[in-house]
Amino acid sequence: MSEKVYTKQEQVPATTEIMEVAPNILRTQLPIDMPGLGHVNMYVLEDSRGVAVVDPGLPGKATWRAINNRLAEIGVPLKRVHSIIVTHSHPDHFGGAGRLRAETGADIITHESFRMFFDPTEPDDVDVETAATPHVPFGDTPWGGPGHSLPWRRKMYYKGSSRFPTLFRAPKPTIRLAEGGRISLAGREWMAIHTPGHTEDHLCLFDPEAGVMLCGDHVLPTITPHISGMTKNADPLKGFFDSLDKVGAFGSQVKVSLPAHGMPFANLALRCDQIKEHHMGRLEKLRVVASELDKPLTVTEYSGHLFSPRAQGTMADSETYAHLEHLRIAGEFDYTVREGIREYIRAN
Ligand SMILES: [Zn+2]
Numbered sequence: 059m060s061e062k063v064y065t066k067q068e069q070v071p072a073t074t075e076i077m078e079v080a081p082n083i084l085r086t087q088l089p090i091d092m093p094g095l096g097h098v099n100m101y102v103l104e105d106s107r108g109v110a111v112v113d114p115g116l117p118g119k120a121t122w123r124a125i126n127n128r129l130a131e132i133g134v135p136l137k138r139v140h141s142i143i144v145t146h147s148h149p150d151h152f153g154g155a156g157r158l159r160a161e162t163g164a165d166i167i168t169h170e171s172f173r174m175f176f177d178p179t180e181p182d183d184v185d186v187e188t189a190a191t192p193h194v195p196f197g198d199t200p201w202g203g204p205g206h207s208l209p210w211r212r213k214m215y216y217k218g219s220s221r222f223p224t225l226f227r228a229p230k231p232t233i234r235l236a237e238g239g240r241i242s243l244a245g246r247e248w249m250a251i252h253t254p255g256h257t258e259d260h261l262c263l264f265d266p267e268a269g270v271m272l273c274g275d276h277v278l279p280t281i282t283p284h285i286s287g288m289t290k291n292a293d294p295l296k297g298f299f300d301s302l303d304k305v306g307a308f309g310s311q312v313k314v315s316l317p318a319h320g321m322p323f324a325n326l327a328l329r330c331d332q333i334k335e336h337h338m339g340r341l342e343k344l345r346v347v348a349s350e351l352d353k354p355l356t357v358t359e360y361s362g363h364l365f366s367p368r369a370q371g372t373m374a375d376s377e378t379y380a381h382l383e384h385l386r387i388a389g390e391f392d393y394t395v396r397e398g399i400r401e402y403i404r405a406n
């Protein structure tokens with residue numbers, strides 16, 4: 059049997075390998091099974107108080123077992139976990155946080171804007187227990203018409219919470235960091251950098267002393283993070299570009315970047331530029347499609363030109379919508395509404 063070849067680092071299934079990636083920082087991997095993702099990195103930051111962990115995986119028993127195994131391998135008793143950093147509000151990052159806090163009393167550290175959902179169709183401060191019932195209210199998309207299906211992240215979330223109601227706890231942050239806020243972990247001080255784009259509440263942490271950036275899903279080594287159009291922010295793509303510029307500006311001060319998926323990488327500023335280029339390419343593609351077809355098209359129709367057939371769906375539409383809105387706000391595109399559905403065309 060031939061071994062499966064993964065073209066992207068982020069797809070590679072979790073192994074039990076533990077690697078020191080910076081002084082007092084270990085990379086461990088937790089298993090996840092999501093489209094395009096095979097593992098999530100749980101970094102373990104050691105100091106005299108015990109350890110902090112970053113992004114402790116999905117909800118559920120498999121994660122819990124893996125967390126315990128990794129800590130045992132390192133030789134750290136569970137009760138030594140004093141802090142849990144959650145870079146953003148996706149279930150593959152916060153899933154293990156509630157249980158970990160319940161067992162250890164550890165602080166849960168997030169950006170100050172952390173909240174469970176950013177989808178305007180979801181009520182604020184949704185109750186996890188009731189959200190686990192099958193009758194989830196799901197309204198229209200901002201571009202008109204119903205969503206095709208629940209976004210996969212949310213599906214995972216509901217699946218996890220209904221299957222493991224006792225294991226699954228929504229994390230309640232105990233320390234909410236504001237932009238530029240400081241926190242002491244791994245024997246040194248980290249600076250909070252708010253990086254909206256992938257989610258509105260995304261947090262990166264920068265350690266200027268060792269030149270380490272914990273970059274969550276904001277900057278990934280070989281894939282580009284999903285940008286959702288379903289946020290309260292009118293132009294989330296602009297927000298993402300600004301956040302890429304913000305971390306890219308640290309330049310050579312950053313010696314190693316630690317992403318939530320994939321391997322550590324060296325040139326953060328270059329990677330930020332590459333990710334921007336990718337989205338610039340998509341914007342250009344939309345301009346070309348609009349000019350060539352020269353008629354109003356729905357978000358889903360544009361999406362068919364940006365994403366492969368197997369990637370089609372609400373997530374692809376949502377990202378396409380973010381790009382179309384970026385162009386509309388820049389004055390390049392316009393939309394009309396036909397039977398409740400937005401149709402975009404180039405502005406004259
Ligand atoms: Zn994410």
Ligand SMILES: [Zn+2]
Binds near residue numbers: 148275318319
């Ligand atoms: Zn992720």
